[in-house]
Amino acid sequence: MSEAVDLTSRAGKVDWDLLKRELMGMPKETLAELVNVWLKTFWSLQNYWMVFTEAESGFATAGKLDAKVWEKVAPIQAHRVKRALGLGDDVQALATVLKFTAPQWAPAGFEWEFDEVCERELRMTVHRCPMGTYRTERNLELLPCKYGSPGLYTALAKVVNERFETTCLHAHPDPPKEGVMCQWKFVLKD
Numbered sequence: 660m661s662e663a664v665d666l667t668s669r670a671g672k673v674d675w676d677l678l679k680r681e682l683m684g685m686p687k688e689t690l691a692e693l694v695n696v697w698l699k700t701f702w703s704l705q706n707y708w709m710v711f712t713e714a715e716s717g718f719a720t721a722g723k724l725d726a727k728v729w730e731k732v733a734p735i736q737a738h739r740v741k742r743a744l745g746l747g748d749d750v751q752a753l754a755t756v757l758k759f760t761a762p763q764w765a766p767a768g769f770e771w772e773f774d775e776v777c778e779r780e781l782r783m784t785v786h787r788c789p790m791g792t793y794r795t796e797r798n799l800e801l802l803p804c805k806y807g808s809p810g811l812y813t814a815l816a817k818v819v820n821e822r823f824e825t826t827c828l829h830a831h832p833d834p835p836k837e838g839v840m841c842q843w844k845f846v847l848k849d
Contacts, residue, residue, distance in 0.1 A: 661707055664681070664684055664685050664686070664689065666681060670846065677708065678826070681715070681809055685798050692773065693798075698767070699767060699816060702764075702767035702789065703792075706790060706793065709721055709725055710722060710781075710787075710793075712725075716798070717837060718800060722802050722807055723807075724834040725802070726806075726807035726808070726810060726811070727736070729807075729810075729811040730810035730811050730814055731814075733760065733814050734805060734812045734814040734818045735813040736760040736813055736815075737756045737760055737815045737819065739813075740755075740756050740759045740760055740819050741756055741818060741819060744759065744844065746747070746819070746822040748819055749778075749820070749847065750777065750779065750781050750847055752819050752820075753781055753816055753819045753820070753823065753845055753847075754773060754776050754781055755819070756815065756819055757773075757781075757783065757815070760815065764788075766787050768787065768788070768789040769785060769787060769788050769789065770785070770786040770787040771783065771784060771785040771786060771787075772786070773782050774782055774842075778847075779846060779847045779848070780844065780845065780846050781844070781845045782842070782843070782844050782845075783842065783843045783845075784841070784842045784843075785839075785841045785842075786828065786838050786839060786840060787840060787841045788840050788841075790802065791831075791840050801831040801832075802831065803830075803831055803832050804827075804830035804831050804840075804841050805829075805830040805831060805832060805833055806842075808827065808830060808841065809825060809827050812825045812827075812845070813825040814844055816845050820847060822848045822849070823846070823847055823848070824845070824846045824848050825843065825844070825845055826843070826844045826845075826846070827841065827842070827843060827845060828841070828842035828844050829841060829842040
């Protein structure tokens with residue numbers, strides 16, 4: 660079990676410097692678990708936003724708004740990760756950006772993998788996603804990720820390198836594939 664950390668609060672300003680000092684004093688295991696809590700909270704926010712927006716405004720509007728939000732958020736997140744980790748502009752940098760812009764995926768219930776990572780190409784498969792699982796279990800229509808997600812992945816990849824071309828290989832409304840929610844290909848063009 661992790662050692663106890665003194666988190667006694669005192670009168671005074673609560674800012675990033677204070678929080679950073681407290682975080683840096685935590686054992687790595689505690690810090691990793693705290694990050695996991697934040698990631699799960701982030702995904703809960705996303706799911707509830709989508710469900711409530713759909714209930715208030717309908718499926719089409721919710722899907723369109725979700726796509727717009729992620730098309731803006733993904734490159735911001737990618738830029739921050741690329742800068743924080745000092746990444747380059749190759750396929751390995753893209754793989755790293757994908758992993759670290761999506762750390763909330765694993766604790767939220769995503770099951771995904773890189774099928775191929777080579778010099779000029781990366782292929783990725785999402786086998787299970789929480790929103791798809793939620794909607795399938797309730798007999799709700801799946802989001803049309805084939806149309807809504809390309810903007811997200813294209814914008815994210817172009818932060819790493821403008822020469823990346825993004826292709827959706829499979830996603831709803833394509834006919835279902837056993838064990839596959841969606842598949843993506845990223846090619847670094849000359």
